[in-house]
Amino acid sequence: MNPRTRPSPPSHNEAEQRRTGRLDRQTILDTAREIADTDGLRALTLRRLGRELGVDSTAMYRHFRDKAELFSALVDELFVAVPQPDPNGTWRENLRNLMISWWRIYRDHEGLSEVMARQPDDEPRLFHLTEWTVRELLRAGVPANEIGHFHQAIYNHTVGSGLVAAFSPWLTTPEIRDEQKRIYAALDPGQFPSAALAAKSLYPETEEAYLFSVDLLLDAIEARAAREGTPQDRRTDAAG
Known part of the structure; x- marks a missing residue:
């Protein structure tokens, strides 16, 4: 804890x-x-x-009615912190902001992370989160019949990373991360040449690592969507 x-x-x-x-x-x-x-x-x-x-x-x-209803209300209230996407923003900016806000809820509420991970999408705020995510994916040009896979990839990555941030002190505590760096720096480069070479860059700061991974995932979404059709953002720009 x-x-x-x-x-x-x-x-x-x-x-x-x-x-x-x-x-x-x-x-x-x-x-x-x-x-x-x-x-x-x-x-x-x-x-x-x-x-x-x-x-x-x-x-x-x-x-x-019971403890389960109390937990559901707690989860719903926490997601008030996720802002509605900017209608004038790009799909990428909006999705990035959604994922970061979503992740920070898990990181900042360790005690409730387990409940949030188990909670089905049956609360108003969670409906909104799904609606906003799907809308931005459609704007990116993701075909409607593939939305489920893209949405699940975002969900898995954000929630999974949030749980790691909440429950894995070996990744989130600076002293432990520094110790891991020292361990890798001390490896025999003859036996572990690649790991020893990268030792200084391993175990970056938790939020820095998450922001990098978000951009990596958005890059993949953009590249994949570009092969499937023209994103709405581009169509709108062309029309203007």
Whole structure:
């Protein structure tokens, strides 16, 4: 678990609301997210929520049918951070921004990453994310009958990379990355000539590596789409 900053003490109004047991949906979601981000998903129980809010754990059932519905609402709320693509931007700029925003949600919310990875696309924000991704792929010139494969490639890469950023300290912790570099730099070049040669460039900073991989994937999408037809961006430019 990455170290997290403990949330600040509740305001007077929040404290009073918790003391009197007057809850609302947003207060529960905010507290649940704080618990997951600080102490991990396993710590997020209805009993813990009740203790933090100063109410009986059964009070949550007035706002959520069960824990699964609470988790779904948490995921949906996190994806508010993904901005709607700029209608005046290029498909490539928009897809790049979508993938980066999407990835950062996983990186920044380790405690909820597991829930997000298991969550089906049955929440409003996730519908929007799919709609925006597909729209930009169509603008890139990807044939409609191939959209599924392109969309899945983007999904797999973004979510997979986000989970690595959340759960793999050997890639995300600078000290560990530096140690890996030293290990490779010390390899016998006679036995491992290629790895020893590349030692200084191995294990780059996590976000830098992800941004590079996004551009690599977008390059592949652009090249593949160019073989299939004329992207809408180009048709629009030509018409203008």
